[in-house]
Amino acid sequence: MSTAPTAASTAVVVAGPGEHNLVSHEPRQPDAGEALVRVHAVGICGSDREVYQGNRPEGYVRYPLTPGHEWSGTVEAVGAGVPSSLVGRKVVGEGFRNCQVCDRCHAGETTLCSAGYEETGFTQPGAMATTLTLPARLLHVLPDEADLTAAALLEPAACIAAAALKANARPGERVAVVGTGTLGMFAIQFLKANSPAELLVVGSRPDRAALSEQFGATDFRTKNEQLPDDFDVVIETAGSADAARTAAALLRRGGRLVLTGIPAPGAKGLDPTDLVVRQLEVHTVFGAPPDAWAHTVRVFGAGLLDPLPLVTHELPLAEFPQAIELVGSGDPKVGKVLLRP
Numbered sequence: 001m002s003t004a005p006t007a008a009s010t011a012v013v014v015a016g017p018g019e020h021n022l023v024s025h026e027p028r029q030p031d032a033g034e035a036l037v038r039v040h041a042v043g044i045c046g047s048d049r050e051v052y053q054g055n056r057p058e059g060y061v062r063y064p065l066t067p068g069h070e071w072s073g074t075v076e077a078v079g080a081g082v083p084s085s086l087v088g089r090k091v092v093g094e095g096f097r098n099c100q101v102c103d104r105c106h107a108g109e110t111t112l113c114s115a116g117y118e119e120t121g122f123t124q125p126g127a128m129a130t131t132l133t134l135p136a137r138l139l140h141v142l143p144d145e146a147d148l149t150a151a152a153l154l155e156p157a158a159c160i161a162a163a164a165l166k167a168n169a170r171p172g173e174r175v176a177v178v179g180t181g182t183l184g185m186f187a188i189q190f191l192k193a194n195s196p197a198e199l200l201v202v203g204s205r206p207d208r209a210a211l212s213e214q215f216g217a218t219d220f221r222t223k224n225e226q227l228p229d230d231f232d233v234v235i236e237t238a239g240s241a242d243a244a245r246t247a248a249a250l251l252r253r254g255g256r257l258v259l260t261g262i263p264a265p266g267a268k269g270l271d272p273t274d275l276v277v278r279q280l281e282v283h284t285v286f287g288a289p290p291d292a293w294a295h296t297v298r299v300f301g302a303g304l305l306d307p308l309p310l311v312t313h314e315l316p317l318a319e320f321p322q323a324i325e326l327v328g329s330g331d332p333k334v335g336k337v338l339l340r341p
Helices: 046-053 154-167 182-192 206-215 241-249 272-277 290-301 317-327
Strands: 010-016 019-024 034-044 070-078 090-093 131-135 139-141 174-178 198-202 219-221 231-236 251-259 281-284 311-316 336-340
Touching: 010 317, 019 317, 034 090, 034 317, 046 317, 070 131, 070 154, 139 290, 154 182, 154 231, 154 251, 154 281, 154 290, 174 182, 174 241, 182 198, 182 206, 182 231, 198 206, 206 219, 231 241, 241 251, 311 317, 317 336
Parallel strands: 174 198, 174 231, 198 219, 231 251, 251 281, 311 336
Antiparallel strands: 010 019, 034 070, 034 131, 034 336, 070 090, 090 139
């Protein structure tokens, strides 16, 4: 086992809703099957804001907690049973701590593990720290030339990769994305890689039109404009019941819909009569299983995924509360916010 660094380390700890501290962090030496990663960058999303504000559903957070489930870094040490060749490699890592032995895990559906929910940054220590120690089996190795700042966004990209794999868009099909946040921008890129005949983006922010076209969209419309109803595939990323209904309305009869957003409790969903009469194929995504992660890393390594234009702010760990406020500000100039340990 290689030796961990002795330099001063820090971590963000959320003691409870609205309470956080920047504390001294002692890198935890990896046990058998584990790896110690020096964190390069960690992204913040709406779920991190939920953790800080206390809005995350019961059972999906455990305080006190070091948040951070979107991250990139470099392996510094490995425990027994882990190949030493991992040391020095750039990596990203899956968040779900699955049991590996239940029926769903054996089927590769690790986000549906029957043993219950455990995830890095929510119930297990996350990456808002100088280092992160986790099971080495969760790591995905990046190319040596990979940009680690860009790679910090591969977790949300992997969630959309899961959606793209379920959508199974074929070359020449007409495809659409509803939502223009980080997930929507990744959905455009994954669908573009399948050579669609058309790629429509529907969003509430006209300022996202240029970036959508940069990533491969052939048309951009707001939901208040006239929308077509004959698309083969639609991926919804906006996280509202209204967005789900808009997405379904874009489809031809027999079309394929993938929902990735989680609406607020009590939201009215899709019309089951409409789904049956039009024989729509509906899929949903919660997190990213291993095949989606592997697909994401391959697409990123091939240069078909460009996360960097989505990053608008990079802040030190000490500015965690400011970063949380930026994420929830609603300011159209705020894209992806990263913390740099």
